Amino acid sequence: MHIACRAISYGLAITVAGAALAHHGFGGSYDRAAPVYLEGTVADAYFGQPHPEVELQVDTQAQLPTTLPTDAEEFAVGLQAWSPELAETVTIEFPPVGRFFDLDGRVAVGDRVALIALRNCEAPHQLRGQWIALADGTEVVRQGTTQTEVTGC
Template sequence: MRRGRTSPGKAIGLLMLHGMLAHHGGGGSYDASRPLYLRGRVIQARYGFPHGQLRIEVPANLTVPNRLPGVEGLRGHDDWAGPPIAEGAGQARDLLLPPDITGTLGGMSGRPQVGDEVAAVVYRRCDAEGDEYSGELRVQMLYAAGGSHPYRGTLTRFVDRCLQAARTRSAAPAASGGPAAPAATRSDDPPLFLLGGGAALAAGFVIALVRLRTRRER
């Protein structure tokens, strides 16, 4: 009789559960009201699943083009408080690629590599205490490899402003006797408990498969 050991199925399930809840996009929110624009030369490129990552060197004279093809169809576009603003001028920035963009680029022979130039519209992850991914830049539209590559997923939670910023803005009218404006969020974003439920189902499915295989091998 084995004690104090975790079966392979349980280990895989726990890893999947932790990954789906704690990885990029699984438990955080991204500010769609303040889109950012970056352009620069790739100095590092990684296409590991589920997220690829590009580190780019942004020029000091970065300006935002008057036209950014395809952004009108992006999730969160209705919450934009204005056009994208330049981010990271004269510095290096990391761009997090969602799984669908990672998969698209990963199968292309001309995917961005070191030395290539790319541009992107991104949302910044809202800062939260204890969140190791606070402030990361998640790509919503990548202009690279001769085309435009939009994020088409639906799991990422978008807000029309980060809650901390909303509290700061709402504190002033409250202190003067006026009503505090609540932080608005998009109603079509999936509740966090759905993400947890999906992770639990996936973990349970994997555990069941491993147990079934183990019984057949006995």
């Protein structure tokens, strides 16, 4: 391969990697001290690369559940209901792991779901889903912490 072709290839690789880092906010800080609980109707859903997403029309009257399933208890401390003045339609991004990609075909527009998400301390303050209860009652959770989680913004 000619040097000029290699330089172009390397330049494209760096550009793509930079765009991926900017999109995913690897420098973000997700607040584990204040997880948010949302309920609502799925307005749109995508379960492909780079990560699954659910757009939710939020039920602004939703209350915190009185009990959480055992797998979601780690999110109980500091859990707060989504505040309607923040937004009535939100996009929740899920980690790019198999259990969330496997929701393809199991979550559809019009389904009622409940979610627990962590909010990014940094703009644009996207939500990263940690737990979802599907319309059929199935629950999917990502437990444990990651390097991008902080305790308080």
